[in-house]
Structure formats: C-alpha cells, structure tokens
Amino acid sequence: MNGKLYGIGLGPGDPELMTLKAHRLIKAARVVAYPTLAGAESFARSIAENIIAPDAVEIKIDIPMTVAREPAQAAYDIGAAAITEHLSQGQDVVVLCEGDPFFYGSFMYLFSRLSDRFESEIVPGVTSVTACAAVAKTPLSARNEVLTIIPGPLGDTEMRSRIDATGSAVIMKVGRHLGRIRALLDDMGLSARTTFIARASLPSQQVLPLGRAPDPAPYFSMILITKGQDPWLN
Amino acid sequence: MNGKLYGIGLGPGDPELMTLKAHRLIKAARVVAYPTLAGAESFARSIAENIIAPDAVEIKIDIPMTVAREPAQAAYDIGAAAITEHLSQGQDVVVLCEGDPFFYGSFMYLFSRLSDRFESEIVPGVTSVTACAAVAKTPLSARNEVLTIIPGPLGDTEMRSRIDATGSAVIMKVGRHLGRIRALLDDMGLSARTTFIARASLPSQQVLPLGRAPDPAPYFSMILITKGQDPWLN
Incomplete structure (x- = not known):
C-alpha cells in the first residue's frame, strides 16, 4: 500500500500561527520535504524546525532562481521523484509550505506531478x-x-x-x-x-x-x- | 490598567484548523465574546466550545437579520458597551471569529468601536x-x-x-x-x-x-x- 502525500500550510512565519493539525502531522512525520530557493535556507522549514523529529528523513527540493520554465520544472521533477520513492514504499510524506499550500506556493507543482498516483491531503494555513x-x-x-x-x-x-x-x-x-x-x-x-x-x-x-x-x-x-x-x- | 481586546480567528470550522495561538488564548480566557445571528447558535463558539473554560464569562452579541444599517449598528453598540465594561475593569476580552477577524467578519464593527480606547491584538485565522x-x-x-x-x-x-x-x-x-x-x-x-x-x-x-x-x-x-x-x- 502506498503512503499519503500531505501539503501542509505553516502560516506566515510565527510558529504559533501554525494550525493544531499542521503541528500534529509534522511532529509525527517520518519523511519531510520542502523547497529551497537557490540553496538558501528554507523559510517553511524554519517555521517548523522545533517540531521536526530529529531522525526524520528530509527531502530538500532546490529550485533554481530563474524566470525560465525548464530549470524549475526539472527541479520539481527531481523532487517529485524523491517523494515518489517514499510514497511507493508505503511511507507518508509531509511537504512543508509557508502560508497556505494552494495560495501562490510551490507545492502545487509537486501536487500536479503526484496527485494522480497517490492519495493526498491539503492542510490549509493562515496566509x-x-x-x-x-x-x-x-x-x-x-x-x-x-x-x-x-x-x-x-x-x-x-x-x-x-x-x-x-x-x-x-x-x-x-x-x-x-x-x-x-x-x-x-x-x-x-x-x-x-x-x-x-x-x-x-x-x-x-x-x-x-x-x-x-x-x-x-x-x-x-x-x-x-x-x-x-x-x-x- | 485596562484589559486587552483580542480578535481571534478560529478558521473554517474544523477545530483542528485553529492556530496554536488561538488555542492558547481561548483556553486561558476569562471573558469570551461572540456574535450570534438572530438568536441562532454562534458558529464561532461551536468551533471553540471544547476549550472555553466552564466558568468563563460569555458575552453574546445578538445581531438582527436585516439589511438595514441601524438595527445592526445598535447591536454592535450594545456589544461594544458590554465588552468595554470588562476591559475597563482590567479584564482581557477574547472575541471569537469564524475564519479570520478582518476577512468579511463582524469583528471589525467591534474593533472600530473599541480600538481607539483599548489595546488590541488580532490573531489571524485560516479563511x-x-x-x-x-x-x-x-x-x-x-x-x-x-x-x-x-x-x-x-x-x-x-x-x-x-x-x-x-x-x-x-x-x-x-x-x-x-x-x-x-x-x-x-x-x-x-x-x-x-x-x-x-x-x-x-x-x-x-x-x-x-x-x-x-x-x-x-x-x-x-x-x-x-x-x-x-x-x-x-
């Protein structure tokens, strides 16, 4: 049986503006994924850093800083492949998203690559x-x-x-x-x-x-x- | 010293979509206020009902069902007066808001009546x-x-x-x-x-x-x- 993909909104930055549901799911997560922009620290991860389990697997999806479509698309392809590996082995994967996953976020590019094949749930966040x-x-x-x-x-x-x-x-x-x-x-x-x-x-x-x-x-x-x-x- | 006015967003309905901050503040609240529409049950209160302290004071602000301006304005005046009484005695007042307090909510009509005189804080919620x-x-x-x-x-x-x-x-x-x-x-x-x-x-x-x-x-x-x-x- 496949794992489930979660897109989790973390809110605007103050960790206390995370929802109870986001808090529960991230604390329990064994595999956590998040985008980083051109190697910079992930803002989404920084909001959740105190509750990510120390032994959780972390998937970093590095998105190049460019307005061109192809390099970013390739980065999402690589990220989706890494997530697929875990989902196919029956592990749930939690994707950390600053704000809300479906409000001007990068999660939708992972969602569009994975949601046909895997069960998914979106946890909305404070924008x-x-x-x-x-x-x-x-x-x-x-x-x-x-x-x-x-x-x-x-x-x-x-x-x-x-x-x-x-x-x-x-x-x-x-x-x-x-x-x-x-x-x-x-x-x-x-x-x-x-x-x-x-x-x-x-x-x-x-x-x-x-x-x-x-x-x-x-x-x-x-x-x-x-x-x-x-x-x-x- | 006066109390502080809190406008607290409770999210869309699932109590788990409340923020950690909303949860903390409501649990600790001694005075809780919320609008009801023409005597119906308060949706905002229903989201928070399991965490409101049993001995908290509850201020119900009943808004008449009308498109006319005056009756609703009068209801907010009465609600603001009830809240003022507690704030003036140094008690904090937590106003429960479904969704987000400043996104198509009724809280702004209380805020506009009280924020000049009292310290206030808005806790955003999932819309x-x-x-x-x-x-x-x-x-x-x-x-x-x-x-x-x-x-x-x-x-x-x-x-x-x-x-x-x-x-x-x-x-x-x-x-x-x-x-x-x-x-x-x-x-x-x-x-x-x-x-x-x-x-x-x-x-x-x-x-x-x-x-x-x-x-x-x-x-x-x-x-x-x-x-x-x-x-x-x-």
Missing part, C-alpha cells in the same frame, strides 16, 4: 494576506466589498486597472518592484490609504506608511490598499 | 477561501495570477466584469444567490472550471460540480473558479 491585515490593524474587506490579490510583478497598466476596479487590494511579492508600485499608487492618489508590511508575525516584522518603505523591499513584503470604506464602520 | 481550495484539491493561484474575492450578493453586471478580469475567482456567501450565479457562469462558459463547496472542513462538507449544487445553497458556501491555467503546471 500572509490576513497576517498582514492583523499586524497593520486594518480590516481587509467587509460585507459586499471586492478584494483583489495582485502579484507585484504585474505590469503598471494591468495593476492600475485591477486597483481601479476593486474595493480593497493586496499587492504580494513586492520586493524589487517597490519603487515602481509606489510611484503608481502616488499617481493614483492612493498613498494615504496604503500600508507596507514586511515579514508579518516574525520578530523582524515592519509595518510602515508606503512612503517610508525600504527600496528594494524584502521578498516577503506586501502593500495593503483599503480604498473602499464600509459605511457600517462609521 | 474559508483556502480551506475550500484544500478540500476541492484545486490550487487557487500561482505565480503572477490575479485572485479576486467576490461577495455573492454583488449584481450580475459587476460580477461578470470582475470574473472577466481575473485569473481565479472565489465567490463567497453564495446562499440564496446560487441560481442567479450559476446562470451567469453558464452564460460565461465557465461552468466546467467551477467547483461548489459548502461548509469546508466540517463533517457536513460538500464538494460538488456547480451543476449539482443545492439551490438555495447553505450560507457558508462558495464557488471556486480557476479560469487561468498556470503553464508551469503542465
């Missing part, structure tokens, strides 16, 4: 989006407001039309795009309704007016725009 | 959005895809333009709007890329093709549309 709203003390969306999640690398024209059309917006993966996005939001007259948050829930967390945000911003940073004002709040 | 994606085994969004969260009561014209403009969409609070939304998605040719999910993570959970969804749908149900296809998945 950086609601963690940022919490530390910024800013409600995200209420009642009939539309909320749009926008990746930072999106071009100016598309980003502007998405922000124009929504009540609240969250711009993810700001990083080196900060200067460009800040200029766009200034031009749209939205700077005053905008908060910059980096590494929400970690000790190094930053919550700043967008005008004071560091440029370039850390990779794990976002901009929260609460344009629409719920009349019930007043 | 129904990622819980639904997990049980539907459907990745929400990848790489540079835009994800739009759309409340079900939104009118057809606006809903159509929002769905047209996005990669993936989640329609929340489907309930009695199911028939209308299903007709719209059929007309847009999107039915095949659409999943209906009710009460994700609870024993009564339903995951169905949209064509087989019950009409009217339960209040806690949503429709997941994954229109954009990440080329890296293939």
Whole structure:
C-alpha cells in the first residue's frame, strides 16, 4: 500500500500561527520535504524546525532562481521523484509550505506531478494576506466589498486597472518592484490609504506608511490598499 | 490598567484548523465574546466550545437579520458597551471569529468601536477561501495570477466584469444567490472550471460540480473558479 502525500500550510512565519493539525502531522512525520530557493535556507522549514523529529528523513527540493520554465520544472521533477520513492514504499510524506499550500506556493507543482498516483491531503494555513491585515490593524474587506490579490510583478497598466476596479487590494511579492508600485499608487492618489508590511508575525516584522518603505523591499513584503470604506464602520 | 481586546480567528470550522495561538488564548480566557445571528447558535463558539473554560464569562452579541444599517449598528453598540465594561475593569476580552477577524467578519464593527480606547491584538485565522481550495484539491493561484474575492450578493453586471478580469475567482456567501450565479457562469462558459463547496472542513462538507449544487445553497458556501491555467503546471 502506498503512503499519503500531505501539503501542509505553516502560516506566515510565527510558529504559533501554525494550525493544531499542521503541528500534529509534522511532529509525527517520518519523511519531510520542502523547497529551497537557490540553496538558501528554507523559510517553511524554519517555521517548523522545533517540531521536526530529529531522525526524520528530509527531502530538500532546490529550485533554481530563474524566470525560465525548464530549470524549475526539472527541479520539481527531481523532487517529485524523491517523494515518489517514499510514497511507493508505503511511507507518508509531509511537504512543508509557508502560508497556505494552494495560495501562490510551490507545492502545487509537486501536487500536479503526484496527485494522480497517490492519495493526498491539503492542510490549509493562515496566509500572509490576513497576517498582514492583523499586524497593520486594518480590516481587509467587509460585507459586499471586492478584494483583489495582485502579484507585484504585474505590469503598471494591468495593476492600475485591477486597483481601479476593486474595493480593497493586496499587492504580494513586492520586493524589487517597490519603487515602481509606489510611484503608481502616488499617481493614483492612493498613498494615504496604503500600508507596507514586511515579514508579518516574525520578530523582524515592519509595518510602515508606503512612503517610508525600504527600496528594494524584502521578498516577503506586501502593500495593503483599503480604498473602499464600509459605511457600517462609521 | 485596562484589559486587552483580542480578535481571534478560529478558521473554517474544523477545530483542528485553529492556530496554536488561538488555542492558547481561548483556553486561558476569562471573558469570551461572540456574535450570534438572530438568536441562532454562534458558529464561532461551536468551533471553540471544547476549550472555553466552564466558568468563563460569555458575552453574546445578538445581531438582527436585516439589511438595514441601524438595527445592526445598535447591536454592535450594545456589544461594544458590554465588552468595554470588562476591559475597563482590567479584564482581557477574547472575541471569537469564524475564519479570520478582518476577512468579511463582524469583528471589525467591534474593533472600530473599541480600538481607539483599548489595546488590541488580532490573531489571524485560516479563511474559508483556502480551506475550500484544500478540500476541492484545486490550487487557487500561482505565480503572477490575479485572485479576486467576490461577495455573492454583488449584481450580475459587476460580477461578470470582475470574473472577466481575473485569473481565479472565489465567490463567497453564495446562499440564496446560487441560481442567479450559476446562470451567469453558464452564460460565461465557465461552468466546467467551477467547483461548489459548502461548509469546508466540517463533517457536513460538500464538494460538488456547480451543476449539482443545492439551490438555495447553505450560507457558508462558495464557488471556486480557476479560469487561468498556470503553464508551469503542465
């Protein structure tokens, strides 16, 4: 009998924002897998490090830093093959995912390679989006407001039309795009309704007016725009 | 010295999808508050019921079932006054919130009434959005895809333009709007890329093709549309 594949969301960074279910499954795991980016330390692993069993097998899936498709695809192929070996021997494999496994994560590339052949379960996690709203003390969306999640690398024209059309917006993966996005939001007259948050829930967390945000911003940073004002709040 | 106000996200329904931090704070709470809708049982309280101390004070904030603003505002005023009494006496108050406190919840109406006067902390939770994606085994969004969260009561014209403009969409609070939304998605040719999910993570959970969804749908149900296809998945 084959083992089961788990994609486990670990939340935004504070280990206490892990779910009880994630905690239970990771503590019991005999095989743990996680992606690393170009050899850097795995953020997902760092969230779980205190509960991974010392004798657990660890599968490190190193993803090259590139926008090209083929090298990353090859890395996921290699990772999926390593996981397959354990699943085929009847061992469950727990894949550690920062945030939520199906929300802008790399887990879906392993899932798409493995879920046809093996039983799987996804354990959702707290996303950086609601963690940022919490530390910024800013409600995200209420009642009939539309909320749009926008990746930072999106071009100016598309980003502007998405922000124009929504009540609240969250711009993810700001990083080196900060200067460009800040200029766009200034031009749209939205700077005053905008908060910059980096590494929400970690000790190094930053919550700043967008005008004071560091440029370039850390990779794990976002901009929260609460344009629409719920009349019930007043 | 005043007490502290906590808004605590409990996740989508399975008590094991509560965070470790929510679990710790609720277990220790001496005063617990939660909204109920027109006298019905509180969903948030039901998620936490096994860990609320038997001798904790419980503040029930009954919200009338109405689209009118004034009666609900009056109910939040009464709830905020009851919470104020405890905070002023130096007692912390934990407000239980299904999902996440700042994501389409009622907590923000208490927060807006209390956060100027009292210290507060928001503990983010797993939202129904990622819980639904997990049980539907459907990745929400990848790489540079835009994800739009759309409340079900939104009118057809606006809903159509929002769905047209996005990669993936989640329609929340489907309930009695199911028939209308299903007709719209059929007309847009999107039915095949659409999943209906009710009460994700609870024993009564339903995951169905949209064509087989019950009409009217339960209040806690949503429709997941994954229109954009990440080329890296293939």
